[in-house]
Amino acid sequence: MAAAASLKLPALERLPKETTNQWVYRSLRQAVMLGLVPPGRPVTIRDVANILEVSTTPVREALRRLSSEQALEELDNRRILVPNMTAARFRELCELRIALECHAAERAMPYMHGAKLDELAAIDKRLDDANDAGDRERIIALNQQFHRFIYEANPHQTVMPLVESVWLQLGPFVRLALSRLKDFYQVDRHSEAMAALRRQDPLGLRIAMEADIRDALTHVGTNELLKAYVESPDSIA
Numbered sequence: 659m660a661a662a663a664s665l666k667l668p669a670l671e672r673l674p675k676e677t678t679n680q681w682v683y684r685s686l687r688q689a690v691m692l693g694l695v696p697p698g699r700p701v702t703i704r705d706v707a708n709i710l711e712v713s714t715t716p717v718r719e720a721l722r723r724l725s726s727e728q729a730l731e732e733l734d735n736r737r738i739l740v741p742n743m744t745a746a747r748f749r750e751l752c753e754l755r756i757a758l759e760c761h762a763a764e765r766a767m768p769y770m771h772g773a774k775l776d777e778l779a780a781i782d783k784r785l786d787d788a789n790d791a792g793d794r795e796r797i798i799a800l801n802q803q804f805h806r807f808i809y810e811a812n813p814h815q816t817v818m819p820l821v822e823s824v825w826l827q828l829g830p831f832v833r834l835a836l837s838r839l840k841d842f843y844q845v846d847r848h849s850e851a852m853a854a855l856r857r858q859d860p861l862g863l864r865i866a867m868e869a870d871i872r873d874a875l876t877h878v879g880t881n882e883l884l885k886a887y888v889e890s891p892d893s894i895a
Contacts, residue, residue: 683724694795
């Protein structure tokens with residue numbers, strides 16, 4: 659395995675009335691979801707505390723919460739790291755993501771119209787700009803924002819915690835997907851999804867959303883690629 663690179667954490671602004679515990683958890687969670695912590699890389703309480711300039715107590719609590727969400731794994735020797743991935747588990751998570759997000763998109767469809775569609779198009783434009791610039795971290799964040807904006811248009815939705823749980827578990831491998839995106843992702847599925855939303859076409863939306871997830875992720879789920887990424891993430895990502 660390659661030597662561990664320095665841990666990178668997103669510089670998240672503290673929200674009004676946000677406690678230190680909440681901010682530390684949100685920062686670590688975002689780092690995992692954006693794929694900034696590669697599989698097998700140990701995450702130490704002291705490292706995180708030093709980077710965020712906080713005491714070890716909120717870091718310990720954040721790591722415990724992320725372990726309960728299966729985003730991190732605590733080993734018998736108390737080492738904490740992003741779990742390694744098998745091809746079978748990767749495919750299972752992809753299928754779960756498809757099921758959850760197609761359901762969420764269809765339920766949100768009646769609420770996606772007018773100004774909301776304009777705002778969704780603006781998010782997609784920023785995503786295109788990030789893609790042109792090759793800014794992988796921003797690509798991942800804006801892609802999640804695009805999907806989240808659709809699902810949260812439904813005022814009755816309760817699915818986002820489940821969706822984000824899957825995003826957390828897949829996050830470390832999203833950068834691997836992006837490294838091979840041009841080879842597989844030839845159709846703009848977001849445009850197809852937005853067109854289906856404008857038509858209020860549930861079948862068209864389901865087809866576009868499923869294709870978006872499959873095009874972007876499932877080609878990564880091979881033993882060879884996953885093994886290469888786990889052993890040397892920097893060479894791929």
